[in-house]
Amino acid sequence: MDVDDSVSVRVNGEHRRVPGGTSVAEMVNLMGLDPLRVAVERNLEVIPRSTLGQVCVEDGDDYEIVHFVGGG
Amino acid sequence: MTAQQDIKADTWTVAGRTFSSRLIVGTGKYKSFEENAAAVEASGAEIVTVAVRRVNIADPKQPMLTDFIDPKKITYLPNTAGCFTADDAIRTLRLAREAGGWNLVKLEVLGEAKTLYPDMRETLRATEVLVKEGFEPMVYCVDDPIAAKQLEEAGAVAIMPLGAPIGSGLGIQNRVTIRLIVEGARVPVLVDAGVGTASDAAVAMELGCDGVLMNTAIAEAKDPVLMARAMKAAVEAGRLSYLAGRMQKRRYADPSSPLAGLI
Numbered sequence: 188m189d190v191d192d193s194v195s196v197r198v199n200g201e202h203r204r205v206p207g208g209t210s211v212a213e214m215v216n217l218m219g220l221d222p223l224r225v226a227v228e229r230n231l232e233v234i235p236r237s238t239l240g241q242v243c244v245e246d247g248d249d250y251e252i253v254h255f256v257g258g259g
Numbered sequence: 260m261t262a263q264q265d266i267k268a269d270t271w272t273v274a275g276r277t278f279s280s281r282l283i284v285g286t287g288k289y290k291s292f293e294e295n296a297a298a299v300e301a302s303g304a305e306i307v308t309v310a311v312r313r314v315n316i317a318d319p320k321q322p323m324l325t326d327f328i329d330p331k332k333i334t335y336l337p338n339t340a341g342c343f344t345a346d347d348a349i350r351t352l353r354l355a356r357e358a359g360g361w362n363l364v365k366l367e368v369l370g371e372a373k374t375l376y377p378d379m380r381e382t383l384r385a386t387e388v389l390v391k392e393g394f395e396p397m398v399y400c401v402d403d404p405i406a407a408k409q410l411e412e413a414g415a416v417a418i419m420p421l422g423a424p425i426g427s428g429l430g431i432q433n434r435v436t437i438r439l440i441v442e443g444a445r446v447p448v449l450v451d452a453g454v455g456t457a458s459d460a461a462v463a464m465e466l467g468c469d470g471v472l473m474n475t476a477i478a479e480a481k482d483p484v485l486m487a488r489a490m491k492a493a494v495e496a497g498r499l500s501y502l503a504g505r506m507q508k509r510r511y512a513d514p515s516s517p518l519a520g521l522i
Binding site for chain 2: 198199200201218219220224225226227228231233234235236251252253254255256257258259
């Protein structure tokens, strides 16, 4: 654990630091995103939207945050 | 019953959901969200396909598709475009289900970038897994009646054979196999991919398909909104023509005016 108590994660392939003890829902909000309009995968497992507020971000987590875009 | 009411009553049902429009449109390749929304409106489509992609975390306030096409009014059909393995497609649709909250999805597993032809071995494997997980996959496939049957047996809720390669606009290349698929299927059959212009859509419907799915034919038209209207009319015309039952073909002429009473 780092001195400043933050944890290191990857989000959509990019490195990010978030405060320790943050929930996934809080992390999504911190990034300026609406948790109701995205889906979150954590270490290759989809997190049900209903539990985003209960799952705690852990050091080394790898997240994919996706949404719907135009497509055929 | 008037003809107008007849048209209204001509609905189709996929996985327990009933729709009156037989045209499904994509939401890719448009110049703007506004143009895309106007084309969807003009097409009369009740279902649009959408892709699942990473959010731009560098610029999270960018406008989103859902701001322009309301998922409460139009059914979003998430696709797996760009997936070349069953595992990638399954992973994408698990996320799509969480993002949208529904099980009706479009599965496509591509075999190669050049033709974007489906990889049927991976497609079938993905269908089996998805069905076990409670998904209702509408499946993009080759225009092969045997492959279509296997997908149906695996639990595909709709069979969606290509008319021609994705984005090619070449029109229905093999009417015989599309018709064979229609005759053999107990789930809806929709031509997906290859439609270039309105007459192609009419052909698909005249072959007895339950619907047509297209993206590029509308999005890359000079006037996409006008083409969307054309496609709506073509799908309706083709459907009515199929229901009406076309005349038999003859090798020679047959006069339309009576020969009796000729001066």
